[in-house]
Amino acid sequence: MCGITGWISYDNDLTTQRPVLEAMTRTMACRGPDAGGTWLAPHAAFGHRRLAVIDIDGGRQPMSVEQDGRTLVVTTYSGEVYNYRELRAELTGLGHAFRTNSDTEVVLHAYLQWGEAFVERLNGMYAFALWDPRTEQLLLVRDRMGIKPLFYYPTRDGVLFGSEPKAVHAHPDVRPAVDAEGLAELITFTKTPGHGVYKGLHEVRPGHLVRIDRNGVHVSRYWALTAREHTDDLDTTVARVRELLDDIVARQLIADVPLCTLLSGGLDSSAITALAAKALGAQGSGPVRSFAVDFTGYTENFKPDDLRGTPDGPYAHALAEHVRSDHHDIVLDTAALMDPAHRAAVLAARDLPNGFGDGDTSLYLLFKAVREQSTVALSGESADEVFGGYRWFHDPESVNADTFPWVAAGVSGRFAGGNAVREALLDRALLKRLDLPGYERRRYREALAEVPYLDDDIGHQRRMREVSYLHLTRFVQILLDRKDRASMAVGLEVRVPFCDHRLVDYVFNTPWAMKTFDGREKSLLRAATRDVLPDVVADRVKSPYPSTQDPGYNEALRDELRELTADRDAPVRPLLDSGVLAEATADGADQDIRPGAELVLGMDAWLRSTGTTLEL
Template sequence: MSGITGWVDRHRDLTRESAAVAAMTARLVRGTHGDRQWSAPHALLGHRADAPEPLGAPPAAVQEHGRTLAAITFDGVLDNATQLRSALDPPGPLITDAQLILHGYLRWGCAVAERLEGLFAFAIWDARSSELVLGRDRFGIKPLSYLPLPHGALFASEAAALGAHPLIDNELDAEGLCSLLAQVRRPGHSALRRVREVRPGHLVRLGPDGVREHRYWALEAHPHTEDLASTIATTRALLEEVIAREAAACSPAAVLLSGGLDSSTLTALVAQRAGPAPRTFTVSFGDSAATVPDRPFAQAVVDHLGCEHHEILVDPATLTHPPTLEAVLAAKDFPSPFGDKNLTPYLFYRQVAAETPVALSGEAADAVFGGLISDQERASTEHRTFPWIERARAFGLDNGIGNDLFDQDLLRGIDFTGFCAERYQEARQEVPHLPGAPADDRRAREIDYLHMTRLYEQAVNHSERLAAAAGLQVRFPFSDHRLFRYLYNVPWRMKSFDGRDKSLLRTIAADLLPASVLDRPKVPFPITYHAGYKQSLAERLREVLTDHDAPVRPLLDLPKAWQVVDDPGRLDRGGWLGRADTEMVLQLDGWLRARRIRPAL
């Protein structure tokens, strides 16, 4: 787990520009120490590491006859390092994953990406062709942004780190604001003007011929030929293989256990395949937790498997500490309406990191096993936008979650509705389908694809960024691309063969878990109901509204925002959803201030 930065310019001597990349590296929240830099006349590569990485995993270079061929800076972990090392058969030791990737690039070129297994983001400076090559894992779990320049580029794990460079103008235009409010961006684009993101499963090559994208992995639609029994057996075999591999990364194994089906099944398979029962970690708020607390279900799993269990208590009072608010906003890199759904995991991960450097998470199982599709959504022929926006509209939130306090004229002016519709159609056109597939199977496949490729920002990516900032390396076995590729082509009737969601996963877990856990309804991540937290939201909103220099103030429907201050009971509208409106305003204001971003709407 680390962060990477860099600057390349084919026409500029960067020998004396190391301070600029050092400033970018210092802005990273990923990694805690070990800032390193590799330099050449036309390339500067920066890196910040965490302790678990061998030798701090500094940028690496390969030379031949005293001439640099290429250099790399790398964030992530390879699951198939041993196989890569064997395939390369190097004359000397290749200690780090970064060195393996670089030697692989020199042998196979950009085709090296297809050989990589794991979570990764890397930047390679190819001195032979004066080309920068940026790569990202198949689901984009590791972040990587860049800014193309006339003769090169800037890049960084975090957009905030890019903002530390003097060539970045830090402007938020209408499309950027739409992407923040919708929580969906145009593929390959950032919320900041001119800043781009390496798309999941892609390489970006920036060289003398300009910017070129290469897609090295994509989901494909194939006929499913196995019967139900064989499908269950294949799914279980795939799961056991990936879980055994991931569990080997931390010894003894550690699992983030909520007591839900996904994390409980993960825990049971770790116990079965990786040796002794793993250490488990569950978040708790005491008496202010959600109405369906995780504790009894998690405890049932612990008792059943004999886990070494740790219940991590998050004091609701710490959720309002300014340093925590600032740390979480920096970790996410962009504002969101999720409030304590961001704060609580960060504080939880920070305490887990004191016990183990690596932990496994059950995130992504919903998307992989079809757990995010209701029968109504699957049968519906009326769908004009993303499923999660449609669900928000069912609660009377016409503009989606967190956007009710923004000025309606502003939203019309930036064409927020049109932006969402365009992104939705764009995403739908990507979905691989089988010719002649039934309508409900096409819809189920579409919803799975949209969640995996567009909602990850609120799930797996969300967890990875918060954990990285807290010093914890989280791995996501259900995000294995082979598992998802297989299950993507399993028909919906098999995924819900017994009339329930995630039927395949429940069947696999049937002989591993207590019945109470198998039958537990899905519940969201718990929120705090502590009165002090809601009071803090109202007070912070009042501060924004009374500060005429607050950058978010011109974007708001001020009378409606004042109603929340005058009647904090409005925060309870729709349960947690009323709170999200205020959370988004506060997050956006803090982000604009901290990053000195200028709205250019």
């Protein structure tokens, strides 16, 4: 896994611009702590930072294929192609010769053999750029589910691109700015595919490739969810899900560096950990190493709430004991969550202050601790979107609401109470100007217009196909981006087996009645993996990623808001409702201010640290 960046300019000689390219590449150092490289030609310049996972010695980048002293194609590549060994064997049979054992070189030769159609053959998570000197064309490619990020910024005579916005913003001709639409995208819980939030910045959409040539930017899609009739009966469907999971996990255990799993004790992460333990045991290379996050006193003092009915610790330990994993708990306290250095690192990693508050900081600290012992981790992320795990999938009011179900549920993934709580400290006139409800409605309508249907999709089945599509194309992107930024900020590669497009496509087309055949959430996943799980874990009710329940955390946020109130020059002040802010910080105030405070404090730190201009 790596960080990439680059610059295409058809009117300039980029061989004279090495300092600019190196500045852009340095911003990706956290994503690639092991090595760095650059490649420059008259109209193309590539930068790369490497996290070495496969072929430690041979996989250096940017990488090219040469023939008779002529460069045929060059790439700066981030990701893993899990079927690269099969592709390499096929390409070898077609006459291609390889000088490394890396998946990167396989991607280059696949392009030379099959042209742009090569992307349809890749199984993995990836975001990369290919420059073809013969045609002077650039291809930007992103994996089907959008596991790895890739942004681009069209210019007058070409394009700038990078794994993260900060790489583009390091170019001297770009100044970070956010307009009203960008701010609405930042505040709401929509995650519009392709929207880069910053003015002029675009994100390569999942399953898309972007071609840049002298005639401009051309976007095309190579993969999308499609509606197909599901003809398998229940037993066959459960067996097929298990067959896919066994193959996916086995493929994603390939690495030349230490590997582990992330274990919460929920069904998703437990299934991945158990299947990984089984596969490693069959190879004679176990036990699997597993990691869980916890908070000081969390299990002992746990209080059930609207989102979480049980603490993770006992269930994670039950699964670890069941599969005999080499298990480690990463225990955090409020001081660590509020540490300014940790929060600054999270903000720098995310580029935007639209995160999950203490959930972002704890995830970053978990990954940081994991990275001390492993370079690759397998995660249970995305199973809820694939199999229908969130509680609002099963709440008729949320399902039938004329908006995104997670918004209707008043959860928005980050907090109980909905958007109104998150926006509580913002200026009323600003909120009216942004028209966040109108923005959300517009994005919801756009998403619905994309949904594929079968002729017999009627009633509840039709609506649940829509709900599944919304989660697999919008909601999951929020979580995948969060996971990628927090992990790559510490040089940890996190793989997501549940995002394998074969599994996603198969389950998407499975009727909703079959997905809930036992009257519960994630029925198919539970049935497909029950044999490798203890009953206490297999039967556990869904519980989201944990959040600290320490009252001291809220008070620490309130103290920081008081400091912000006293700072008349704070850049976020013009965006706030001074009256509401005064009430929230008054002596004796006891309302839960966490969502609003985390947003406001994050926005202030963001404006200070990035120099972003708000054009409202």
